[in-house]
Amino acid sequence: xxxxxxxxxxxxxxxxxxxxxxxxxxxxxxxxxxxxxxxxxxxxxxxxxxxxxxxxxxxxxxxxxxxxxxxxxxxxxxxxxxxxxxxxxxxxxxxxxxxxxxxxxxxxxxxxxxxxxxxxxxxxxxxxxxxxxxxxxxxxxxxxxxxxxxxxxxxxxxxxxxxxxxxxxxxxxxxxxxxxxxxxxxxxxxxxxxxxxxxxxxxxxxxxxxxxxxxxxxxxxxxxxxxxxxxxxxxxxxxxxxxxxxxxxxxxxxxxxxxxxxxxxxxxxxxxxxxxxxxxxxxxxxxxxxxxxxxxxxxxxxxxxxxxxxxxxxxxxxxxxxxxxxxxxxxxxxxxxxxxxxxxxxxxxxxxxxxxxxxxxxxxxxxx
Ligand SMILES: Cc1ncc(COP(=O)(O)O)c(C=O)c1O
Numbered sequence: 001x002x003x004x005x006x007x008x009x010x011x012x013x014x015x016x017x018x019x020x021x022x023x024x025x026x027x028x029x030x031x032x033x034x035x036x037x038x039x040x041x042x043x044x045x046x047x048x049x050x051x052x053x054x055x056x057x058x059x060x061x062x063x064x065x066x067x068x069x070x071x072x073x074x075x076x077x078x079x080x081x082x083x084x085x086x087x088x089x090x091x092x093x094x095x096x097x098x099x100x101x102x103x104x105x106x107x108x109x110x111x112x113x114x115x116x117x118x119x120x121x122x123x124x125x126x127x128x129x130x131x132x133x134x135x136x137x138x139x140x141x142x143x144x145x146x147x148x149x150x151x152x153x154x155x156x157x158x159x160x161x162x163x164x165x166x167x168x169x170x171x172x173x174x175x176x177x178x179x180x181x182x183x184x185x186x187x188x189x190x191x192x193x194x195x196x197x198x199x200x201x202x203x204x205x206x207x208x209x210x211x212x213x214x215x216x217x218x219x220x221x222x223x224x225x226x227x228x229x230x231x232x233x234x235x236x237x238x239x240x241x242x243x244x245x246x247x248x249x250x251x252x253x254x255x256x257x258x259x260x261x262x263x264x265x266x267x268x269x270x271x272x273x274x275x276x277x278x279x280x281x282x283x284x285x286x287x288x289x290x291x292x293x294x295x296x297x298x299x300x301x302x303x304x305x306x307x308x309x310x311x312x313x314x315x316x317x318x319x320x321x322x323x324x325x326x327x328x329x330x331x332x333x334x335x336x337x338x339x340x341x342x343x344x345x346x347x348x349x350x351x352x353x354x355x356x357x358x359x360x361x362x363x364x365x366x367x368x
Contacts, residue, residue, distance in 0.1 A: 004303030005353045008184050009346040011248075016240045020190065023236035030231050031212075038235035039195070041242055042179075045162070046171035048197035050204035053230035053238075054211055057158040057180025060194035062089035063228060064176040065126060067196075067206040068152035070095050074125040077117050077151070079109040080315040081333040082130045086156045087314045090128070091323050098124065099315040101330040105273040107132045107286070110332070111141030118149040126152040131160035131170050133309070134186070134252075134283035135274065139165050139173045146174075154178065158194075159283035161186040162249045166277050171197040176207075181238060186252070186283055187245045190237035193230050251347030252282040255354055259285055259343065262358035268365050270339075284309055288339040291364075296341055298364045304357055307342040 023034055035053050043051035054060050070076055072094035078087050080099040090097045098121050100113045109129050118124055127146055129137035137155075146153045153174030157163070160170045161179055171177025179185075181193035198204050206223075209216055214225030230238075256272070263269055270288035274280045286309065289295050296306050313334060314320055315327040343357055 002303050003353075003356065005305060005344045005349075005356055006346075007305035007307055007342075007344050009348055010183055010188065011244070011348065012190070016190070016237055019236040019240045020233055023233045026232070028232050030229060032232040034232040034235040034239065035230055038230075038238050038242070041239060042195055043197055045242060045245070046169045046177060046197045048172045048177065049199040050201065051195050051197045052204055052207040052211060053193070053195045053235060054228040055194065055230055056192045057178060057182065057194040058085040058089060059228040060158075060178035060180070060196040061085060061128070061154065061156060062092060063207045063210050064154045064178050064196045064198075064203075065089055065093055065095070065128075066210055067203045068126055068154060068175055070125050070152075073123060075121045075123045076126045076128060077114060077121065077124055078128040078314075079130055079132075079333070080313045080330050081107060081310075081336055082132055082156065082314060083158070083310060084314055084317060084319075085158075086128055086130050087320065091320070095125070096123075096324070097315075097320070099328055099330060101332045102132075102336075103138070104332045104336060106135050106138070106275060107336075108135060108137035109142065111138050111145065114142065115145045118145050118151065124149060124151055126154055128154050128156050129174070130156040131163055133272070133286050134160050134163055134281035135272070136160060136163050136165035136170050136173070136278045136280075138275075143174070152176075158182075159185065160281055162245050162279075163281040164279040172199070175200060176203055181234070186249060186281055187238070187241040189230070189234035189241070191234060193234045193238065195230070248347035249281045251349075252345060253280070255345060255349045256280070256282045256285055258351060258354045259358065262355065263287070263361060266361060266365055269361065282345055284342045285345040286340050286342050288336070289341060290339065292339050292341050295361065295364055299357070299360055302360045304360060305344055308337075308340060309342050311337065313337055
């Protein structure tokens with residue numbers, strides 16, 4: 001019988017369980033010391049002054065945008081080749097997403113397209129660059145556009161924990177950084193969770209207040225706000241996971257290198273690009289192929305799990321189309337959706353598993 005290859009794998013070890021047990025036994029489930037500890041550790045890891053822990057990456061993006069002042073009638077520029085939640089918070093805030101195309105090699109926002117969108121978007125308030133699949137966006141170019149048009153930069157770093165651009169961690173490259181701890185991410189909190197990072201004390205203060213019923217440090221309700229808090233049990237799990245992040249990212253990078261070495265000679269497959277100025281953390285290892293669906297069927301038939309991230313570009317989803325008077329045509333994004341395939345990737349994937357995936361890709365092309 002052939003061995004199957006799992007798409008991902010989530011590590012839960014005794015230390016993580018012990019931390020969670022300790023948190024449970026403490027009886028401090030919310031607003032306890034562990035959330036603050038986790039925030040301090042995460043801010044430190046991102047080279048940021050402040051971190052505000054919340055209950056999802058979506059909430060982090062929503063609160064980041066709200067805290068930089070995005071609201072009714074504003075526009076926010078965002079790539080369409082991303083997960084839905086890079087854009088949905090914009091509409092939830094009563095603002096309008098201005099969708100832009102991506103660079104088809106790095107899958108991150110195309111800076112020329114971004115510049116043109118900023119030129120023509122008079123009500124633009126912010127840009128949401130997405131460090132998709134773990135590859136940081138071209139932040140120098142993005143910051144140039146942001147400065148010229150006075151736009152806030154809210155990094156969607158939900159897939160890029162520990163990635164760097166010119167040696168600086170994501171989450172410290174714009175005005176605010178947003179991370180998700182959804183279980184499949186490079187690190188998790190053992191359930192849903194998220195965090196936002198910033199050097200700006202005022203943005204951090206607003207985010208903290210919005211997160212907790214609009215309450216200030218004295219407990220007064222000084223603005224409207226809902227409950228977006230992370231709980232202490234999640235923070236306990238997150239603290240332990242964070243201590244492994246660098247090793248786990250190195251495991252992903254090793255697997256990526258092996259995929260590259262093995263697949264370099266398969267000319268029908270386009271491998272992920274890694275710019276020289278970034279440290280890519282391979283949340284996903286995404287290849288492109290003209291025969292994507294047939295290749296995927298072949299791999300599935302051999303017990304190899306794959307994914308497509310994402311099947312529908314955000315601007316073409318039913319939910320977004322229903323909200324907008326018109327949506328743009330974005331040729332690169334629209335072409336990518338039929339070509340992209342995410343191969344199994346996680347820190348503990350073995351050489352033998354990577355080899356099996358590559359053998360089957362070679363076999364698929366050899367037999368054609
Ligand atoms: C690029 C991107 N943005 C936003 C999110 C939203 O994060 P969450 O699922 O924690 O709400 C995710 C993860 O699912 C993501 O991958």
